[in-house]
Structures are given as structure tokens and as C-alpha cells.
Amino acid sequence: MICFMFPGQPLTHDASLPADADFMEIAALAKDRTGLDLASFTWSSGAHTEQVRLQVYGVAMSLHRLRLLLAEGIRPAVVAEHSMGIYPALVACGSVGEGDALEMAFRAGECMERRFRGREYALGCVIGLTEQPLAAISATNGVYPANVNTSRHFLLAGPRAGIEAACGEAAAAGAFSASVFPCDAPLHTPLMAEIGPDLEAIFSDYGYREPCIPLMEHIGQTTLSAARIPAFLVEELCRPVYWERTYRALRTLGATTFREVGVAAALTKFNRWIDSET
Amino acid sequence: MSDELIPKVKQMIIDSLRIEGMSPDEIETDAPLFGEGLGLDSIDALQLVVAMEKDFGVVVPDxxxxxxxxxSVRSMAAYIAENRK
Structure with a gap:
């Protein structure tokens, strides 16, 4: 059983873009629906943060990879998503079109950029500690676990000062790596509830078809119906991503082959780690 | 001493990182493993830490x-040779 896994926002942008006709179509769609010119990585009008650019870029790259896999005749029996990978995952399931997926990612990103402007947030990637000590460090510093990717790989989110302090404490407590990354908003934390109504308004603008392929969500590991999708799109930005649980649930469901549909191979590496502990 | 470990270290990298379609001979002994070399990242690093401890009893503390x-592979082999139990 093949599973297509859609990763979240990439941390960096690779300037060497694909040059095939499929990518040209997706790039044109991205420019039309979001204003981002992927070739120059600039906006045709207005100005948005690097994070918004990376969100649109990540969706575009996933959509391109999806097209290539489908053109090769590779079809998933189940689809899974991590964080903002939900938008191209909805395309893979036939629930929304490519243009809507790009636009939703852009509008959600623009909303976060605008509503949290003037406040400093950050992400902290901590590798090597287990969940319990990291939860204590997070609570002490007023930040939250945003991604529970494996037993030893976590992303924290919250105010920058708290993230920097938490990463320092994590390193002192024996983390193999603790790195701070910029972000526009406290993604996947309860702090996002502040903009919940804005996000609800955005996602209610779109129509969602019933997924034609089961789509497993990363919070409770259930499959999404069309009726649940708009609420999930808001909820998933306010709650942590539980990747290890999701991967194990996919395995239990019968998935045997996993194809990562996007930039880099983070999910594949998480899976490798989880398998090594099984 | 550490040169004898080089083929074993290469095999450990392939096995622990599940690098498909690559033989130990294709990994350059002195090339950087991260970034421009094999393109490994911090997730891979932790996997290698665990593999080194399991296969050679050597701890990389931080x-x-x-x-x-x-x-590089050579520096890994040297560290194992110096620290193995």
C-alpha cells in the first residue's frame, strides 16, 4: 500500500527550480493566485515575509512532485500530511484544486504575518532529548511543543525570547542539537487561537469535495471528510503535529511504501528513526 | 589502526541511514558528510550517533x-579508534 506524505513548510529555498512544463504551469498558477514569482522569489505586488514566500514555495514544490509521481503512474492508497503539507495533500485527494491550495497557503500565511506583526516569535528545533524533559523546559519558558516528530525530534514554538532560553536549556540538558529559526506566528500552539476567526473566514471561502483517497490527519490520526476539512485547517494551526503517531497509524492501516511529496526528505528521515526504535 | 575501520564506518553509514543504491566504495573517505558531501543533516547526525554507540560502543556526547x-569518514574512524571500549 502506497502512502503519499506531504511535508510542511521548508526552512530554506533552493534557487535551482525545475524547468519542465509541469513546473512552469504551477509557477504561473502561483503567480496568478498569490503574486509570488517563484523564479525570482519576489512578489509581483506588495511585500510579504520570507515565511510567506517559503509557504507558497513549499506548496508549489509539493504540487510539482505530485504531478510527476502521478505521471509515472504511481498512485497512493492513502495520503498523509504534516503541518502546511495539508494544502497539497488536499489536492492529492481531489478535495481542492491546485490554485486553491496555493491561494489558501498564501492567505493563511499573509494573515499570520499581518496579525502577529510587531511581535517576535521563533521556532526551536530540538534533537536528542525525550519528550518529558523537553515539555518541562517548554513550560518553564512559556513556549509550546509544536511538532512531535519522533521520540527525539521536536519543534517548539512561541515568543522568541522563550524559544532562545528553551533551546539553551535543552542544549545544557544534553540535546544533541537545538537551533532557533524565525517565524511569523506561534504555529501549532494555543497562541494561534487569537486569529482563529480570521483563519475560519479564509477557509470558509473555498469549496471542498469529498476526498477520493483517504486523508489521514496529524492530530488524531483519523481520516478527514469534506465537512471536517475547513475546521481542521484552523485547528491544525493551533495544535501540535504528531508525526510519530501518524506514521504508526499509517503502518497499522497497512501502508508499506512511503513517498515524500515535497522538498527534502525530513518525513522519510523521521520514519527511519521511528522504524529503528520499533 | 583507524584506516582498518574505514570500510566498516562506510557500511554503518549506508545501513543506518538506509542509503539505497550506494556501495561503501562510492563514499569518499575524506569528503564532508554534511552539506555539500553526502548532504546529511542534523536528523542524520543523531541516527549516526546511535549507530556508532550500537556498533562500536562509542559515544558522541554533543x-x-x-x-x-x-x-568525514576518516574523522569518524579516527574517533572510534580513539574511543572504542
């Missing part, structure tokens, strides 16, 4: 040590 140890 990222600063890891940066030096994982510079």
Missing part, C-alpha cells in the same frame, strides 16, 4: 563533538 567527528 553537537560540538559531532561537528568534528562527522566531518
Amino acid at each position: 553537537a560540538a563533538t559531532g561537528t568534528k567527528v562527522f566531518a
